[in-house]
Amino acid sequence: MNETSVVTWCETSDDAVVRVAPLISVLMIVYNHSDYLREAIEGIVKQKSHLPFELIIGEDGSSDESLAIALEYQQKFPQLIRVLHGGPNLGMNGNSRRVRAAARGEFLAWCEGDDYWCDTGKLEEQARVLLTRPEVGAVHTDWVRSRLREGNWEVNWSDTVHRRVPLALLQGRLLANFHNPVILRTCTLMFRKEIADRIDSSFFGRRNYDFGDAVTALFITSFWDVAYLPKVTAVYRLSPGSVLRSGVPARIRFLMSSLAFDTDARAHKPAGGRYPDAYRWEILVGLALWSVRGLDRSALFFSLRSLASDFTPLGFLKAALLTLWMRRRTLFARRPKARLSSDD
Numbered sequence: 001m002n003e004t005s006v007v008t009w010c011e012t013s014d015d016a017v018v019r020v021a022p023l024i025s026v027l028m029i030v031y032n033h034s035d036y037l038r039e040a041i042e043g044i045v046k047q048k049s050h051l052p053f054e055l056i057i058g059e060d061g062s063s064d065e066s067l068a069i070a071l072e073y074q075q076k077f078p079q080l081i082r083v084l085h086g087g088p089n090l091g092m093n094g095n096s097r098r099v100r101a102a103a104r105g106e107f108l109a110w111c112e113g114d115d116y117w118c119d120t121g122k123l124e125e126q127a128r129v130l131l132t133r134p135e136v137g138a139v140h141t142d143w144v145r146s147r148l149r150e151g152n153w154e155v156n157w158s159d160t161v162h163r164r165v166p167l168a169l170l171q172g173r174l175l176a177n178f179h180n181p182v183i184l185r186t187c188t189l190m191f192r193k194e195i196a197d198r199i200d201s202s203f204f205g206r207r208n209y210d211f212g213d214a215v216t217a218l219f220i221t222s223f224w225d226v227a228y229l230p231k232v233t234a235v236y237r238l239s240p241g242s243v244l245r246s247g248v249p250a251r252i253r254f255l256m257s258s259l260a261f262d263t264d265a266r267a268h269k270p271a272g273g274r275y276p277d278a279y280r281w282e283i284l285v286g287l288a289l290w291s292v293r294g295l296d297r298s299a300l301f302f303s304l305r306s307l308a309s310d311f312t313p314l315g316f317l318k319a320a321l322l323t324l325w326m327r328r329r330t331l332f333a334r335r336p337k338a339r340l341s342s343d344d
Contacts, residue, residue, distance in 0.1 A: 008086065008087035008088065009084060009085060009086040009087035009098070010084075010085065010086045010087075011082055011083065011084050011102070012071060012074055012082070012083040012085065013074065013078070013081070013082040013083070014074075014078035014079075016078075017078050017079045018054070018078060018079060018080075018081075018082060019052050019053075019054050019079060019080070019104075020104070021052070021104060022052040022053050022054040022104055022105045023051045023052050023053065023105055023106055023107060023127060024049075024051060024052070024053035024054070024105045024106075024107045024108075024109060024123055024127055024190070025053070025054050025056060025103035025104055025105030025107070025108050025109070025193070026044050026053060026054065026055045026056070026108075026109045026110075026111060026123070027056050027058070027096075027099040027100065027103060027108060027109070027110050027111075028040065028041075028044075028055065028056065028057045028058065028099070028110070028111050028112060028113055029058045029060065029092065029095045029096055029099060029112055029113065030057055030058065030059045030060065030062065030066050030070065030112075030113035031059075031060040031061070031062050031066070031089075031092075031095070031113070032062045032063060032064050032066060033062070033064075033066050033112075033113030033114050034062070034064040034065040034066045034069055035064075036113060036114045036115075036116070036237060037066055037069045037070065037113050038069060038073075039116045040111055040112070040113050040114065040115060040116045041055070041057075041069075041070075041073045041081075042116070043111065043116040043117035043118065044080075044111060044117060045073070045076075045077050045080060045081075046120050047117075047120055047121075047122065047123045047124070048120045048121055048124065049121075049123045049124040049127070050124065051123065051124060051127050053080070053105065053123055054080055054081070054082060054103075054104065054105065055077075055080050055081045055082070056081075056082050056084065056099045056102050056103060057070045057073075057074075057081065057082070057083045057084065057099075057113075058084045058085075058090075058095045058096075058098050058099040059083060059084065059085040060089055060090055060091070060095045061085075061086075061087070061088065061089040061090075066113065067083075067085055070083045070085070071083055071085075082102065084098055084099060084102060091208070092212065093208045093209070093212065096212055097200065097205075100196050100200060101200075103193060103196075105193060106192070106193055107126075107127055107130055107190055107191065107192060107193060108190065108191055108192075108193050108196055109122075109123060109126070109189065109190040110186045110187060110189060111187050111234070112186065112187065114237045114239050115187040115234060115235060115236050115237055116187075116234070116235050116237075117187070117233055117234050117235075118144075118232065118233065118234065118235055119141075119231065119232065119233035119234075122141070122233040122234070123190070125229060126139040126141075126190035126229065127190065129227045129229070130190065130191075130192065133225075133227060135224070135225045136224060136225045136226065136227045137191055137192050137195055137220050137223060137224025137225065137226070138184065138189055138190065138191035138192070138195070138220045138224060138226050138227070139189070139190050139191075139226075139227045139228070139229060140170075140183065140184050140185065140188045140189045140190075140226065140227075140228060140229075141188040141228070141229045141230075141231055141232065141233040141234065142160045142161060142162040142163075142188070142229075142230060142231060142232045142233070143160070143161050143162075143185050143187065143188050143232060143233070143234045143235065143236055144156070144157060144159065144160055144161065144232055144234075144235055144236070145159075145161070145235070145236050145237075145238055146235050146236065146237045146238065147238050148238070148239075148240060153237070155235060157232065160232050161182050161185075162182065162183075162230070165182060165183065167228070169183060169326060170183055170226075170228040171225075171226055171227060171228040172225060172226065173221070173225060173226075174221045174226050175218075175221040175222055175274060175275075175276065176276050176278075176322075177276070177278075177326050178214070178217045178218050178220075178221040178222075178276070178279075179214055179217070179276070179278075179279040179282070180326055183217075184213070184216075184217045184220065184221075184226070185213075185234070185236060186212075186213045186216070187234040187235075187236055188233055188234045189216075191216070191220055192224075195216070195219050195220055195223075195224070196216075198219060198270075199215060199216065199219050202268070202270070203264065203268045204219075204264065204268070207261075207264060209257045209258075209260065209261045210253065210254050210257035210258075211254070211257070211258070211261075214258070214261060215261065218265060218270060219270055222269075222270040222274075223270070248290060248293055248294035248296075249294060249296075251290050251294075252287065252290050252291060252294060252296060252299050255283055255286055255287040255290065256287070256299075258283045259280070259283050259284070259287070259306075262279055262280050262283060266280075276322075277311075277315060277318070277319050278319045278322045278323050278326070280310060280319075281307075281311065281316065281319035281320060281323060282319075282323050284303045284306050284307045284310070285303075285307070285320075287299060287302075287303040288300055288303040288304060288307070291303060
């Protein structure tokens with residue numbers, strides 16, 4: 001058993017049996033996820049893969065039983081699982097950097113502690129694509145949402161997110177719509193580790209935004225093709241305590257962080273001169289609408305001034321039309337009634 005200390009945290013793993021050179025590193029960041037963590041880990045350890053993989057769990061000082069659960073599974077699957085824990089709370093960004101730095105695989109896959117995988121062939125199929133198609137930097141899949149209703153988590157397996165998304169927005173060169181939140185969903189994604197290394201060594205690797213998925217998506221789509229598997233492999237849990245579901249002030253802070261990222265991306269374009277204007281339009285329009293809802297005059301005036309200064313009338317119209325086209329199927333589609341996941 002290995003209890004290696006690094007700075008103020010340590011790794012619990014078994015050097016005698018753990019895979020030293022896996023092809024795939026599955027990364028999981030955990031903070032107060034004890035209610036969901038077993039399901040998240042089970043979806044990974046049940047993967048049917050002929051390719052070697054590891055699971056790195058970054059436990060960030062939870063006040064619940066998350067660490068105990070992670071260590072319990074490490075004991076059950078010592079050949080697969082390494083647990084990073086201890087020390088001060090690092091936050092989402094610091095914990096993400098920690099697990100990325102510990103990864104030994106050539107390919108990375110993510111599953112946060114409150115999401116889970118529902119397809120046992122996910123790792124094998126995605127890795128085969130990356131092994132055989134050198135022009136592809138990432139592979140993603142369809143996914144479904146899990147909602148909490150009257151104390152039960154519900155999933156409608158027929159209401160897949162991508163059934164309303166055109167294939168042109170899911171594969172190929174996707175820089176123009178990298179910010180679309182329904183594509184490149186983190187829990188469905190596998191990508192080359194060199195992309196994460198490029199992020200961490202760049203200006204963006206030193207920044208702390210309220211998210212990490214948009215940064216990863218920008219770097220993937222700036223340099224690589226994206227491949228798509230038209231199947232559901234993951235369930236994204238709409239947790240009540242997440243940033244986007246913690247009230248209007250939290251949503252406004254998130255949008256301000258998104259705006260800071262967009263400003264940085266325009267100044268430090270990973271892909272050189274190419275960068276979509278629609279992302280800034282969507283952030284500022286969203287900020288204006290949420291500011292009205294939250295009666296935040298300062299944020300409202302800021303968003304309106306920014307729209308006026310950042311867009312010409314023609315540029316505003318073009319960005320609006322591009323956003324509406326990109327989201328047309330999700331904006332105007334009716335959502336089927338959900339059913340309990342336990343029934344499926």
